[in-house]
Amino acid sequence: MALLDDVKSELAAFEGDSPAAIKAQAATMIRFGGGLHRVQNAYVIRSIYTSLEAAEWLRDTLRNVFGHEAEIKHQTRQTQNGPVETYIVLVTRNVVALALQTGLVDRRKQQVHGLPAEVVNGSIAQIKAAWRGAFMARGMLSEPGKASFLDIACPSEEAAMALCGMARRLGFQAKHRTTRTSERVTLKDPDAIERMLKSMGASRSVREWTGKRSDGETRGKANRLANFDDANMRRSAKAAAEASEKVQRAFEILGDNIPENLRQAGQLRIDHVDKSLEELGKIAEPQITKDAIAGRIRRLLQLAEKTEKARAAEGK
Structure with missing residues (x-):
């Protein structure tokens, strides 16, 4: 007031x-x-x-x-x-x-x-x-x-x-x-x-109201950005954890029958759950792009799914 x-x-x-x-x-x-x-x-x-x-x-x-x-x-x-x-x-x-x-x-x-x-x-x-x-x-x-x-x-x-x-x-x-x-x-x-x-x-008072409003809007924008970044981080962490679980399941299904490049990508995902795909690509040997490592993990999971379906069909 x-x-x-x-x-x-x-x-x-x-x-x-x-x-x-x-x-x-x-x-x-x-x-x-x-x-x-x-x-x-x-x-x-x-x-x-x-x-x-x-x-x-x-x-x-x-x-x-x-x-x-x-x-x-x-x-x-x-x-x-x-x-x-x-x-x-x-x-x-x-x-x-x-x-x-x-x-x-x-x-x-x-x-x-x-x-x-x-x-x-x-x-x-x-x-x-x-x-x-x-x-x-x-x-x-x-x-x-x-x-x-x-x-x-x-x-x-x-x-x-x-x-x-x-x-x-x-x-x-x-x-x-x-x-x-x-x-x-x-x-x-x-x-x-x-x-x-x-x-x-009220020319004097309006300057105070405008200044405080601008400060409030700036803080509000900063808070929204922080919340947005925090939400993105949570979503990314959840997606990485789910991908790690799927890779572990793929390893169990495929055993030793995994191409080396797919195995390396999957192992990186399991070993570094907290890292992004871009970070995984940088620690790979040799280094690869984010899209490349994402593609290898995707092919690994597809291969595991295909193998599991084939075994299920043979067992009928």
């Missing part, structure tokens, strides 16, 4: 956006973090984040850009994997006015099921900011060395479809999938993930 925290911290520190992009990011963070809630006869905005920097970015933006005060509440909850720290951004005053400003409710004061139209149809800078906000709120990133994915849990099917549509505008093919517990939007191609992280503004 350390790399994921680093990415969200870097995104929270991103600067240089236009006011429209900042508003798009804030609206998306609120929508994906929890959004608008009705409590008795009033509304509150209650959005939950696992990154303190993300929560602080939203609180400060609501104050400085929208003119609304928000507070951050810290909670710790126990899970099977240990304690999880969460940070709740809470707005309790002038909530409907803020929801109108961010586009989370329309002019009829109906909640937007996906994302505000001005965000989805906004500029490229707004699209990038919206993806940044969604990731800061509910994004996950694979650890280097494992199967690559960038995943965002979405509050609704409409929000997931909006996120996919905005990804297409940025040149990405994000996949929308429905799980038992949530709607999710996922990127799995490593190159696409790198480009998306850069588009969102």
Whole structure:
């Protein structure tokens, strides 16, 4: 989780956006973090984040850009994997006015099921900011060395479809999938993930993710090659042992009636079970090729088989 925290911290520190992009990011963070809630006869905005920097970015933006005060509440909850720290951004005053400003409710004061139209149809800078906000709120990133994915849990099917549509505008093919517990939007191609992280503004973190991923792929390739070589060695050793047993059986059947060149090849196979055919050819006197010694052993076994069949026919 350390790399994921680093990415969200870097995104929270991103600067240089236009006011429209900042508003798009804030609206998306609120929508994906929890959004608008009705409590008795009033509304509150209650959005939950696992990154303190993300929560602080939203609180400060609501104050400085929208003119609304928000507070951050810290909670710790126990899970099977240990304690999880969460940070709740809470707005309790002038909530409907803020929801109108961010586009989370329309002019009829109906909640937007996906994302505000001005965000989805906004500029490229707004699209990038919206993806940044969604990731800061509910994004996950694979650890280097494992199967690559960038995943965002979405509050609704409409929000997931909006996120996919905005990804297409940025040149990405994000996949929308429905799980038992949530709607999710996922990127799995490593190159696409790198480009998306850069588009969102995590240039420093993406270099770390890319470097560690490359190291992991190199180690994985080395391990696969080592396993492949080990498997080949086991297969070769097994084949050599089986060939040695067959040669011994051929010697028993043929007795002294074996051509000298076939006998020499067979004896080498019996005496050097751990050596390859190429190595047997090199220690033969005179030296012969791998194909030559393989051919002699094959003819020896064929001769033994032919002799055994002939004896069986005579005994009938």
